[in-house]
Amino acid sequence: MYKIVIDSCGELPEELKQDGHYETVSLELEVDGCRIRDDSTFDQSDFLRRVRESLKGPKSSCPSPEQYMDAYEGEADHVYAVTLSGGLSGSYNSAVLGKNLYEEEHGDTKKIYVFNSKSASIGETLIGMKIQEFEEAGCGFEEVVEKVEEYIKSMNTYFVLETLETLRKNGRLSNLKAFIANSLNIKPVMGSTKEGLICQLGQARGMNKALERMVKDMISKTKDCENRILAISHCNCPERAKAVKEKIEKIAKFKKIIIINTAGVSSMYANDGGVIMAV
Template sequence: MSQYKIVIDSCGELPEDLKADGHFCTVPLLLDVDGYQITDDETFNQRDFLQRVKACIHSPKSSCPSPERYMRAYEGEAEHVYVVTLSGKLSGSYNSAVLAADLYHEEHEDSKQIHVFNSKSASIGETLIGLKIQELEESGASFEEIVTEVESYISSMNTFFVIETLETLRKAGRLSGLKAFVANTLNIKPVMGSTKEGTIQQLGQARGMKKALSKMVEDMFKVTKNCENRVLAISHCNCPERAQFVKDTIEKVAKFKKIVIVNTAGVSSMYANEGGVILSV
Protein backbone atom coordinates (compact mmCIF):
# COMPACT_ATOMS: atom_id res chain seq x y z
CA MET A 1 0.00 0.00 0.00
CA SER A 2 1.27 3.45 -0.90
CA GLN A 3 2.35 5.98 1.68
CA TYR A 4 -0.12 8.83 1.84
CA LYS A 5 -0.54 12.18 3.55
CA ILE A 6 -3.67 14.27 4.08
CA VAL A 7 -2.98 17.99 4.39
CA ILE A 8 -5.84 20.11 5.78
CA ASP A 9 -5.82 23.87 6.30
CA SER A 10 -6.47 24.88 9.89
CA CYS A 11 -10.11 25.75 9.30
CA GLY A 12 -10.69 21.98 9.35
CA GLU A 13 -10.73 20.85 12.98
CA LEU A 14 -8.95 17.56 13.68
CA PRO A 15 -10.19 15.41 16.57
CA GLU A 16 -7.40 14.22 18.93
CA ASP A 17 -7.11 10.77 17.30
CA LEU A 18 -6.45 12.33 13.89
CA LYS A 19 -3.88 14.76 15.32
CA ALA A 20 -2.02 11.71 16.60
CA ASP A 21 -2.45 9.82 13.31
CA GLY A 22 0.76 10.24 11.30
CA HIS A 23 -1.16 10.60 8.02
CA PHE A 24 -2.69 13.98 8.84
CA CYS A 25 -0.96 17.34 8.73
CA THR A 26 -2.41 20.82 9.31
CA VAL A 27 -1.31 23.99 7.53
CA PRO A 28 -2.23 27.01 9.68
CA LEU A 29 -3.98 30.19 8.63
CA LEU A 30 -2.99 33.39 10.41
CA LEU A 31 -5.44 35.42 12.44
CA ASP A 32 -5.23 39.12 13.16
CA VAL A 33 -7.14 40.82 15.98
CA ASP A 34 -6.49 44.58 15.93
CA GLY A 35 -2.89 44.00 14.83
CA TYR A 36 -2.25 41.12 17.24
CA GLN A 37 -1.09 38.10 15.19
CA ILE A 38 -2.15 34.56 16.08
CA THR A 39 -1.11 31.37 14.28
CA ASP A 40 -3.98 28.90 14.07
CA ASP A 41 -1.99 25.85 15.17
CA GLU A 42 -1.60 23.78 18.36
CA THR A 43 -0.66 26.96 20.26
CA PHE A 44 -4.11 28.49 19.60
CA ASN A 45 -5.79 29.50 22.86
CA GLN A 46 -9.52 29.73 22.26
CA ARG A 47 -10.42 31.51 25.51
CA ASP A 48 -7.77 34.21 25.06
CA PHE A 49 -8.76 34.62 21.40
CA LEU A 50 -12.49 35.00 22.15
CA GLN A 51 -11.73 37.64 24.79
CA ARG A 52 -9.59 39.57 22.30
CA VAL A 53 -12.32 39.36 19.65
CA LYS A 54 -14.93 40.64 22.12
CA ALA A 55 -12.73 43.64 22.94
CA CYS A 56 -11.50 44.41 19.42
CA ILE A 57 -12.52 47.55 17.55
CA HIS A 58 -12.05 46.28 14.01
CA SER A 59 -13.25 42.99 12.62
CA PRO A 60 -10.74 40.16 13.16
CA LYS A 61 -9.18 38.92 9.93
CA SER A 62 -7.67 35.71 8.69
CA SER A 63 -5.05 35.24 5.99
CA CYS A 64 -4.48 32.05 4.07
CA PRO A 65 -1.27 29.98 4.20
CA SER A 66 1.43 30.92 1.67
CA PRO A 67 2.27 28.54 -1.21
CA GLU A 68 5.69 28.02 0.49
CA ARG A 69 3.94 26.83 3.65
CA TYR A 70 1.90 24.33 1.63
CA MET A 71 4.98 23.17 -0.29
CA ARG A 72 6.73 22.29 2.97
CA ALA A 73 3.70 20.18 3.92
CA TYR A 74 3.90 18.27 0.62
CA GLU A 75 7.47 17.18 1.23
CA GLY A 76 8.35 13.82 2.75
CA GLU A 77 7.98 10.13 1.96
CA ALA A 78 4.30 10.09 0.97
CA GLU A 79 3.68 9.20 -2.67
CA HIS A 80 0.06 10.35 -2.52
CA VAL A 81 -0.68 13.79 -1.09
CA TYR A 82 -4.29 14.92 -0.71
CA VAL A 83 -4.98 18.52 0.26
CA VAL A 84 -8.31 19.74 1.67
CA THR A 85 -8.92 23.49 1.87
CA LEU A 86 -11.60 25.92 2.90
CA SER A 87 -14.14 26.74 0.18
CA GLY A 88 -12.42 28.55 -2.69
CA LYS A 89 -15.27 31.09 -2.55
CA LEU A 90 -14.46 32.01 1.08
CA SER A 91 -10.66 32.05 1.15
CA GLY A 92 -7.51 32.12 -0.97
CA SER A 93 -6.34 28.90 0.72
CA TYR A 94 -7.42 26.70 -2.22
CA ASN A 95 -5.56 28.82 -4.82
CA SER A 96 -2.47 28.90 -2.61
CA ALA A 97 -2.48 25.09 -2.27
CA VAL A 98 -2.92 24.60 -6.05
CA LEU A 99 -0.08 27.01 -6.80
CA ALA A 100 2.09 25.15 -4.26
CA ALA A 101 1.39 21.83 -6.04
CA ASP A 102 2.50 23.33 -9.38
CA LEU A 103 5.65 24.79 -7.81
CA TYR A 104 6.41 21.49 -6.07
CA HIS A 105 6.28 19.56 -9.36
CA GLU A 106 8.49 22.17 -11.06
CA GLU A 107 11.15 21.84 -8.36
CA HIS A 108 11.05 18.07 -7.73
CA GLU A 109 11.67 15.16 -10.05
CA ASP A 110 9.83 12.62 -7.86
CA SER A 111 6.66 10.80 -8.87
CA LYS A 112 4.62 12.20 -5.98
CA GLN A 113 0.95 12.68 -6.87
CA ILE A 114 -0.79 15.70 -5.34
CA HIS A 115 -4.47 16.59 -5.55
CA VAL A 116 -6.06 19.67 -3.99
CA PHE A 117 -9.73 19.39 -3.03
CA ASN A 118 -11.86 22.53 -2.77
CA SER A 119 -14.04 21.44 0.17
CA LYS A 120 -16.79 23.95 -0.84
CA SER A 121 -17.27 23.90 2.91
CA ALA A 122 -15.30 24.83 6.04
CA SER A 123 -14.61 23.60 9.56
CA ILE A 124 -15.61 19.96 10.13
CA GLY A 125 -16.79 19.72 6.50
CA GLU A 126 -13.06 19.59 5.70
CA THR A 127 -12.49 17.02 8.45
CA LEU A 128 -15.12 14.69 6.99
CA ILE A 129 -13.42 14.89 3.58
CA GLY A 130 -10.10 13.96 5.23
CA LEU A 131 -11.75 10.96 6.92
CA LYS A 132 -13.24 9.86 3.56
CA ILE A 133 -9.81 10.05 1.88
CA GLN A 134 -8.30 7.95 4.66
CA GLU A 135 -11.07 5.34 4.46
CA LEU A 136 -10.48 4.97 0.69
CA GLU A 137 -6.68 4.88 1.01
CA GLU A 138 -6.92 2.19 3.68
CA SER A 139 -9.26 0.17 1.45
CA GLY A 140 -6.52 0.07 -1.20
CA ALA A 141 -8.20 2.30 -3.82
CA SER A 142 -5.91 3.94 -6.39
CA PHE A 143 -5.04 7.66 -6.33
CA GLU A 144 -7.31 8.32 -9.36
CA GLU A 145 -10.21 6.35 -7.85
CA ILE A 146 -9.88 8.26 -4.59
CA VAL A 147 -9.88 11.65 -6.33
CA THR A 148 -13.03 10.76 -8.30
CA GLU A 149 -14.83 9.26 -5.32
CA VAL A 150 -13.96 12.15 -2.99
CA GLU A 151 -15.01 14.83 -5.51
CA SER A 152 -18.37 13.06 -5.74
CA TYR A 153 -18.57 12.86 -1.92
CA ILE A 154 -17.92 16.64 -1.70
CA SER A 155 -20.83 17.34 -4.05
CA SER A 156 -23.11 15.22 -1.82
CA MET A 157 -22.13 17.06 1.39
CA ASN A 158 -23.95 19.83 3.22
CA THR A 159 -22.77 22.13 6.00
CA PHE A 160 -25.10 24.08 8.31
CA PHE A 161 -24.52 26.48 11.16
CA VAL A 162 -26.23 28.60 13.77
CA ILE A 163 -24.26 31.40 15.40
CA GLU A 164 -24.94 33.99 18.07
CA THR A 165 -24.05 36.89 15.81
CA LEU A 166 -23.33 37.38 12.12
CA GLU A 167 -21.22 40.48 12.78
CA THR A 168 -17.83 38.94 11.98
CA LEU A 169 -19.10 37.30 8.79
CA ARG A 170 -20.79 40.53 7.77
CA LYS A 171 -17.74 42.72 8.45
CA ALA A 172 -15.49 40.27 6.62
CA GLY A 173 -17.72 40.43 3.54
CA ARG A 174 -18.53 36.70 3.71
CA LEU A 175 -22.30 37.21 3.55
CA SER A 176 -22.76 38.19 -0.07
CA GLY A 177 -26.40 38.90 -0.83
CA LEU A 178 -27.54 38.41 2.76
CA LYS A 179 -29.16 41.06 4.82
CA ALA A 180 -27.31 41.71 8.05
CA PHE A 181 -29.63 40.89 10.87
CA VAL A 182 -31.08 43.68 12.95
CA ALA A 183 -33.01 41.07 14.87
CA ASN A 184 -30.63 40.67 17.81
CA THR A 185 -33.04 42.40 20.15
CA LEU A 186 -35.75 39.86 19.30
CA ASN A 187 -33.29 36.98 19.84
CA ILE A 188 -33.81 35.83 16.25
CA LYS A 189 -31.12 33.32 15.25
CA PRO A 190 -30.50 32.72 11.55
CA VAL A 191 -29.92 29.17 10.32
CA MET A 192 -27.22 29.24 7.65
CA GLY A 193 -25.88 26.70 5.21
CA SER A 194 -23.40 26.12 2.42
CA THR A 195 -24.40 26.34 -1.23
CA LYS A 196 -23.23 23.84 -3.86
CA GLU A 197 -20.71 26.46 -5.07
CA GLY A 198 -19.30 26.86 -1.57
CA THR A 199 -20.79 30.21 -0.57
CA ILE A 200 -23.04 30.88 2.45
CA GLN A 201 -26.81 31.19 2.33
CA GLN A 202 -29.56 31.77 4.86
CA LEU A 203 -31.92 28.79 5.18
CA GLY A 204 -34.27 30.19 7.79
CA GLN A 205 -34.46 31.61 11.26
CA ALA A 206 -35.96 30.90 14.64
CA ARG A 207 -36.45 32.73 17.89
CA GLY A 208 -33.94 31.57 20.46
CA MET A 209 -30.93 29.26 20.16
CA LYS A 210 -32.65 25.93 20.94
CA LYS A 211 -35.31 26.43 18.26
CA ALA A 212 -32.67 27.50 15.75
CA LEU A 213 -30.55 24.40 16.48
CA SER A 214 -33.65 22.18 16.12
CA LYS A 215 -34.45 23.88 12.80
CA MET A 216 -30.87 23.30 11.63
CA VAL A 217 -31.29 19.57 12.37
CA GLU A 218 -34.62 19.57 10.48
CA ASP A 219 -32.96 21.24 7.47
CA MET A 220 -30.15 18.70 7.59
CA PHE A 221 -32.58 15.76 7.50
CA LYS A 222 -34.41 17.25 4.49
CA VAL A 223 -31.29 16.81 2.34
CA THR A 224 -29.55 13.81 3.94
CA LYS A 225 -30.25 10.28 2.72
CA ASN A 226 -28.73 6.94 3.84
CA CYS A 227 -27.84 8.28 7.28
CA GLU A 228 -26.56 4.89 8.48
CA ASN A 229 -23.81 5.02 5.83
CA ARG A 230 -22.72 8.57 6.57
CA VAL A 231 -20.45 10.15 9.17
CA LEU A 232 -21.81 13.34 10.71
CA ALA A 233 -19.66 15.96 12.45
CA ILE A 234 -20.50 18.76 14.85
CA SER A 235 -18.13 21.53 15.89
CA HIS A 236 -18.93 24.07 18.56
CA CYS A 237 -17.29 27.27 19.73
CA ASN A 238 -16.92 26.77 23.46
CA CYS A 239 -20.48 25.41 23.96
CA PRO A 240 -20.26 21.60 24.40
CA GLU A 241 -23.79 21.44 25.82
CA ARG A 242 -25.25 22.86 22.59
CA ALA A 243 -23.27 20.34 20.53
CA GLN A 244 -24.61 17.56 22.77
CA PHE A 245 -28.18 18.88 22.35
CA VAL A 246 -27.75 18.71 18.55
CA LYS A 247 -26.34 15.18 18.76
CA ASP A 248 -29.20 14.00 21.04
CA THR A 249 -31.81 15.61 18.76
CA ILE A 250 -30.31 13.86 15.72
CA GLU A 251 -30.06 10.46 17.44
CA LYS A 252 -33.77 10.54 18.31
CA VAL A 253 -34.52 10.55 14.58
CA ALA A 254 -31.80 8.51 12.85
CA LYS A 255 -28.71 6.43 13.34
CA PHE A 256 -25.53 7.62 11.64
CA LYS A 257 -22.45 5.50 10.99
CA LYS A 258 -20.56 7.78 13.37
CA ILE A 259 -20.97 11.21 14.98
CA VAL A 260 -17.85 13.25 15.71
CA ILE A 261 -17.86 16.31 18.03
CA VAL A 262 -14.96 18.79 18.15
CA ASN A 263 -14.29 22.25 19.56
CA THR A 264 -13.60 24.89 16.88
CA ALA A 265 -10.01 25.88 16.16
CA GLY A 266 -8.98 29.44 15.30
CA VAL A 267 -10.59 30.28 11.95
CA SER A 268 -13.94 28.70 12.82
CA SER A 269 -13.88 30.33 16.28
CA MET A 270 -13.41 33.68 14.56
CA TYR A 271 -16.43 33.29 12.30
CA ALA A 272 -18.70 31.21 14.55
CA ASN A 273 -18.03 33.37 17.62
CA GLU A 274 -18.64 32.01 21.11
CA GLY A 275 -21.75 29.81 21.19
CA GLY A 276 -21.78 28.95 17.47
CA VAL A 277 -22.53 25.40 16.30
CA ILE A 278 -21.58 23.94 12.92
CA LEU A 279 -22.97 20.70 11.50
CA SER A 280 -21.61 18.85 8.47
CA VAL A 281 -22.69 15.63 6.82
Protein backbone atom coordinates in the same frame (compact mmCIF):
# COMPACT_ATOMS: atom_id res chain seq x y z
CA MET B 1 2.28 5.64 1.44
CA TYR B 2 -0.11 8.54 1.57
CA LYS B 3 -0.41 11.89 3.32
CA ILE B 4 -3.42 14.14 3.92
CA VAL B 5 -2.58 17.85 4.14
CA ILE B 6 -5.40 19.90 5.63
CA ASP B 7 -5.54 23.61 6.34
CA SER B 8 -6.15 24.62 9.95
CA CYS B 9 -9.82 25.42 9.44
CA GLY B 10 -10.34 21.65 9.43
CA GLU B 11 -10.37 20.53 13.06
CA LEU B 12 -8.70 17.18 13.67
CA PRO B 13 -9.79 14.92 16.53
CA GLU B 14 -6.90 13.80 18.72
CA GLU B 15 -6.79 10.32 17.18
CA LEU B 16 -6.26 11.80 13.70
CA LYS B 17 -3.53 14.13 14.99
CA GLN B 18 -1.71 11.05 16.29
CA ASP B 19 -2.50 8.93 13.22
CA GLY B 20 0.62 9.85 11.27
CA HIS B 21 -1.07 10.44 7.92
CA TYR B 22 -2.24 14.01 8.56
CA GLU B 23 -0.36 17.31 8.42
CA THR B 24 -1.91 20.69 9.15
CA VAL B 25 -0.99 23.90 7.32
CA SER B 26 -1.83 26.90 9.49
CA LEU B 27 -3.72 30.05 8.62
CA GLU B 28 -3.12 33.23 10.61
CA LEU B 29 -5.66 35.41 12.41
CA GLU B 30 -5.40 39.09 13.23
CA VAL B 31 -7.33 41.12 15.80
CA ASP B 32 -6.43 44.81 16.16
CA GLY B 33 -2.86 44.25 15.03
CA CYS B 34 -2.29 41.12 17.13
CA ARG B 35 -1.33 38.22 14.86
CA ILE B 36 -2.33 34.75 16.05
CA ARG B 37 -1.20 31.53 14.42
CA ASP B 38 -3.92 28.90 14.10
CA ASP B 39 -1.93 25.97 15.42
CA SER B 40 -1.48 24.07 18.69
CA THR B 41 -0.70 27.36 20.47
CA PHE B 42 -4.14 28.84 19.69
CA ASP B 43 -5.88 30.06 22.86
CA GLN B 44 -9.61 30.14 22.13
CA SER B 45 -10.68 32.00 25.28
CA ASP B 46 -8.09 34.75 24.73
CA PHE B 47 -9.05 35.02 21.06
CA LEU B 48 -12.78 35.30 21.83
CA ARG B 49 -12.03 38.00 24.42
CA ARG B 50 -10.06 39.97 21.85
CA VAL B 51 -12.89 39.61 19.31
CA ARG B 52 -15.48 40.88 21.82
CA GLU B 53 -13.35 43.92 22.63
CA SER B 54 -12.45 44.74 19.03
CA LEU B 55 -14.29 47.46 17.14
CA LYS B 56 -13.02 46.23 13.76
CA GLY B 57 -13.30 42.48 14.20
CA PRO B 58 -10.90 39.67 13.25
CA LYS B 59 -9.35 38.86 9.89
CA SER B 60 -7.61 35.78 8.55
CA SER B 61 -4.83 35.19 6.04
CA CYS B 62 -4.32 31.95 4.14
CA PRO B 63 -1.14 29.86 4.11
CA SER B 64 1.47 30.72 1.49
CA PRO B 65 2.15 28.44 -1.50
CA GLU B 66 5.57 27.76 0.07
CA GLN B 67 3.90 26.42 3.23
CA TYR B 68 1.91 23.98 1.13
CA MET B 69 4.96 23.09 -0.92
CA ASP B 70 6.81 22.19 2.28
CA ALA B 71 3.86 20.10 3.46
CA TYR B 72 3.97 18.04 0.25
CA GLU B 73 7.51 16.94 1.09
CA GLY B 74 8.19 13.55 2.64
CA GLU B 75 8.08 9.89 1.76
CA ALA B 76 4.40 9.66 0.78
CA ASP B 77 3.87 9.06 -2.93
CA HIS B 78 0.17 9.97 -2.73
CA VAL B 79 -0.51 13.43 -1.29
CA TYR B 80 -4.00 14.88 -0.90
CA ALA B 81 -4.65 18.45 0.23
CA VAL B 82 -8.01 19.55 1.65
CA THR B 83 -8.71 23.27 1.94
CA LEU B 84 -11.35 25.74 2.98
CA SER B 85 -13.91 26.49 0.29
CA GLY B 86 -12.32 28.34 -2.59
CA GLY B 87 -15.29 30.72 -2.44
CA LEU B 88 -14.40 31.79 1.11
CA SER B 89 -10.61 31.79 1.23
CA GLY B 90 -7.47 31.89 -0.89
CA SER B 91 -6.26 28.69 0.76
CA TYR B 92 -7.35 26.50 -2.18
CA ASN B 93 -5.53 28.63 -4.76
CA SER B 94 -2.46 28.72 -2.53
CA ALA B 95 -2.47 24.92 -2.22
CA VAL B 96 -2.75 24.52 -6.00
CA LEU B 97 0.10 26.97 -6.58
CA GLY B 98 2.16 25.09 -4.00
CA LYS B 99 1.49 21.87 -5.94
CA ASN B 100 2.65 23.51 -9.18
CA LEU B 101 5.81 24.81 -7.52
CA TYR B 102 6.57 21.41 -6.02
CA GLU B 103 6.15 19.66 -9.39
CA GLU B 104 8.33 22.25 -11.15
CA GLU B 105 11.10 21.58 -8.67
CA HIS B 106 10.75 17.81 -8.21
CA GLY B 107 9.02 16.60 -11.37
CA ASP B 108 6.47 13.81 -11.14
CA THR B 109 8.09 12.01 -8.19
CA LYS B 110 4.71 11.81 -6.44
CA LYS B 111 1.03 12.34 -7.16
CA ILE B 112 -0.60 15.39 -5.58
CA TYR B 113 -4.25 16.43 -5.68
CA VAL B 114 -5.91 19.44 -4.07
CA PHE B 115 -9.55 19.14 -2.97
CA ASN B 116 -11.68 22.27 -2.76
CA SER B 117 -13.84 21.21 0.19
CA LYS B 118 -16.60 23.71 -0.73
CA SER B 119 -17.07 23.61 3.02
CA ALA B 120 -15.13 24.54 6.16
CA SER B 121 -14.34 23.32 9.67
CA ILE B 122 -15.42 19.71 10.23
CA GLY B 123 -16.56 19.48 6.60
CA GLU B 124 -12.85 19.40 5.74
CA THR B 125 -12.28 16.83 8.48
CA LEU B 126 -14.89 14.49 7.01
CA ILE B 127 -13.24 14.76 3.60
CA GLY B 128 -9.86 13.84 5.11
CA MET B 129 -11.45 10.83 6.81
CA LYS B 130 -13.04 9.75 3.53
CA ILE B 131 -9.67 9.97 1.73
CA GLN B 132 -8.18 7.75 4.41
CA GLU B 133 -11.06 5.28 4.16
CA PHE B 134 -10.51 4.79 0.43
CA GLU B 135 -6.71 4.67 0.72
CA GLU B 136 -6.91 2.03 3.46
CA ALA B 137 -9.35 0.07 1.28
CA GLY B 138 -6.63 -0.18 -1.38
CA CYS B 139 -8.05 2.22 -3.96
CA GLY B 140 -5.63 3.70 -6.48
CA PHE B 141 -4.83 7.43 -6.48
CA GLU B 142 -7.17 8.33 -9.35
CA GLU B 143 -9.97 6.23 -7.85
CA VAL B 144 -9.59 7.97 -4.48
CA VAL B 145 -9.80 11.36 -6.18
CA GLU B 146 -12.90 10.38 -8.14
CA LYS B 147 -14.70 8.87 -5.14
CA VAL B 148 -13.89 11.77 -2.83
CA GLU B 149 -14.99 14.38 -5.39
CA GLU B 150 -18.32 12.52 -5.57
CA TYR B 151 -18.50 12.55 -1.78
CA ILE B 152 -17.91 16.32 -1.71
CA LYS B 153 -20.83 16.79 -4.11
CA SER B 154 -23.08 14.90 -1.68
CA MET B 155 -22.01 16.90 1.41
CA ASN B 156 -23.89 19.69 3.14
CA THR B 157 -22.67 22.11 5.81
CA TYR B 158 -24.91 24.01 8.25
CA PHE B 159 -24.34 26.48 11.05
CA VAL B 160 -26.16 28.68 13.56
CA LEU B 161 -24.49 31.67 15.21
CA GLU B 162 -25.17 33.06 18.67
CA THR B 163 -24.18 36.55 17.55
CA LEU B 164 -23.84 38.34 14.21
CA GLU B 165 -21.35 40.90 15.54
CA THR B 166 -18.28 39.47 13.79
CA LEU B 167 -20.10 39.41 10.44
CA ARG B 168 -21.19 43.00 11.06
CA LYS B 169 -17.69 44.16 12.00
CA ASN B 170 -16.25 42.43 8.91
CA GLY B 171 -18.73 44.25 6.67
CA ARG B 172 -20.49 41.03 5.64
CA LEU B 173 -23.77 42.16 7.22
CA SER B 174 -25.40 45.59 7.47
CA ASN B 175 -25.55 47.34 10.84
CA LEU B 176 -29.35 47.53 10.55
CA LYS B 177 -29.80 43.83 9.85
CA ALA B 178 -27.49 42.87 12.70
CA PHE B 179 -29.26 45.29 15.07
CA ILE B 180 -32.71 43.91 14.19
CA ALA B 181 -31.56 40.31 14.50
CA ASN B 182 -29.88 40.89 17.85
CA SER B 183 -32.77 42.99 19.20
CA LEU B 184 -35.42 40.42 18.27
CA ASN B 185 -33.21 37.42 19.18
CA ILE B 186 -33.47 36.16 15.60
CA LYS B 187 -30.94 33.45 14.74
CA PRO B 188 -30.36 32.78 11.04
CA VAL B 189 -29.85 29.17 9.99
CA MET B 190 -27.00 29.21 7.48
CA GLY B 191 -25.62 26.65 5.06
CA SER B 192 -23.31 26.12 2.13
CA THR B 193 -24.24 26.20 -1.53
CA LYS B 194 -22.93 23.54 -3.92
CA GLU B 195 -20.36 26.13 -5.03
CA GLY B 196 -19.09 26.48 -1.47
CA LEU B 197 -20.59 29.89 -0.70
CA ILE B 198 -22.67 30.82 2.36
CA CYS B 199 -26.44 31.06 2.10
CA GLN B 200 -29.28 31.60 4.57
CA LEU B 201 -31.61 28.61 4.83
CA GLY B 202 -34.06 30.12 7.29
CA GLN B 203 -34.30 31.76 10.67
CA ALA B 204 -35.91 31.29 14.04
CA ARG B 205 -36.40 33.25 17.23
CA GLY B 206 -34.03 31.92 19.84
CA MET B 207 -31.07 29.57 19.62
CA ASN B 208 -32.94 26.37 20.51
CA LYS B 209 -35.52 26.84 17.75
CA ALA B 210 -32.78 27.73 15.27
CA LEU B 211 -30.86 24.56 16.13
CA GLU B 212 -34.05 22.51 15.74
CA ARG B 213 -34.57 24.09 12.32
CA MET B 214 -30.97 23.29 11.35
CA VAL B 215 -31.40 19.63 12.37
CA LYS B 216 -34.70 19.41 10.49
CA ASP B 217 -33.14 20.84 7.31
CA MET B 218 -30.18 18.46 7.59
CA ILE B 219 -32.35 15.36 8.04
CA SER B 220 -34.56 16.31 5.09
CA LYS B 221 -31.55 16.59 2.76
CA THR B 222 -29.46 13.62 3.98
CA LYS B 223 -29.96 10.21 2.39
CA ASP B 224 -28.54 6.90 3.59
CA CYS B 225 -27.88 8.26 7.10
CA GLU B 226 -26.84 4.89 8.53
CA ASN B 227 -23.83 4.81 6.19
CA ARG B 228 -22.68 8.39 6.81
CA ILE B 229 -20.61 10.07 9.51
CA LEU B 230 -22.01 13.33 10.85
CA ALA B 231 -19.70 15.87 12.48
CA ILE B 232 -20.53 18.73 14.83
CA SER B 233 -18.11 21.46 15.85
CA HIS B 234 -18.87 24.09 18.46
CA CYS B 235 -17.25 27.30 19.58
CA ASN B 236 -16.99 27.16 23.37
CA CYS B 237 -20.41 25.50 23.88
CA PRO B 238 -19.97 21.72 24.40
CA GLU B 239 -23.35 21.25 26.09
CA ARG B 240 -25.13 22.89 23.15
CA ALA B 241 -23.31 20.58 20.70
CA LYS B 242 -24.22 17.58 22.86
CA ALA B 243 -27.88 18.66 22.84
CA VAL B 244 -27.81 18.86 19.01
CA LYS B 245 -26.34 15.35 18.87
CA GLU B 246 -29.11 14.05 21.13
CA LYS B 247 -31.79 15.73 18.99
CA ILE B 248 -30.38 14.01 15.92
CA GLU B 249 -30.13 10.59 17.56
CA LYS B 250 -33.85 10.70 18.41
CA ILE B 251 -34.87 10.98 14.77
CA ALA B 252 -32.10 9.40 12.68
CA LYS B 253 -29.40 6.74 12.98
CA PHE B 254 -25.98 7.69 11.64
CA LYS B 255 -22.93 5.47 11.28
CA LYS B 256 -21.15 7.77 13.72
CA ILE B 257 -21.49 11.27 15.17
CA ILE B 258 -18.38 13.16 16.26
CA ILE B 259 -18.16 16.40 18.25
CA ILE B 260 -15.12 18.67 18.37
CA ASN B 261 -14.31 22.18 19.58
CA THR B 262 -13.48 24.74 16.89
CA ALA B 263 -9.89 25.78 16.28
CA GLY B 264 -8.84 29.29 15.26
CA VAL B 265 -10.38 30.00 11.86
CA SER B 266 -13.63 28.23 12.68
CA SER B 267 -13.81 30.11 16.00
CA MET B 268 -13.52 33.33 14.01
CA TYR B 269 -16.40 32.37 11.72
CA ALA B 270 -18.64 30.72 14.33
CA ASN B 271 -17.92 33.14 17.17
CA ASP B 272 -18.64 32.35 20.81
CA GLY B 273 -21.59 29.94 21.03
CA GLY B 274 -21.79 29.02 17.34
CA VAL B 275 -22.50 25.47 16.16
CA ILE B 276 -21.40 23.99 12.81
CA MET B 277 -22.63 20.69 11.37
CA ALA B 278 -21.44 18.77 8.30
CA VAL B 279 -22.55 15.50 6.78
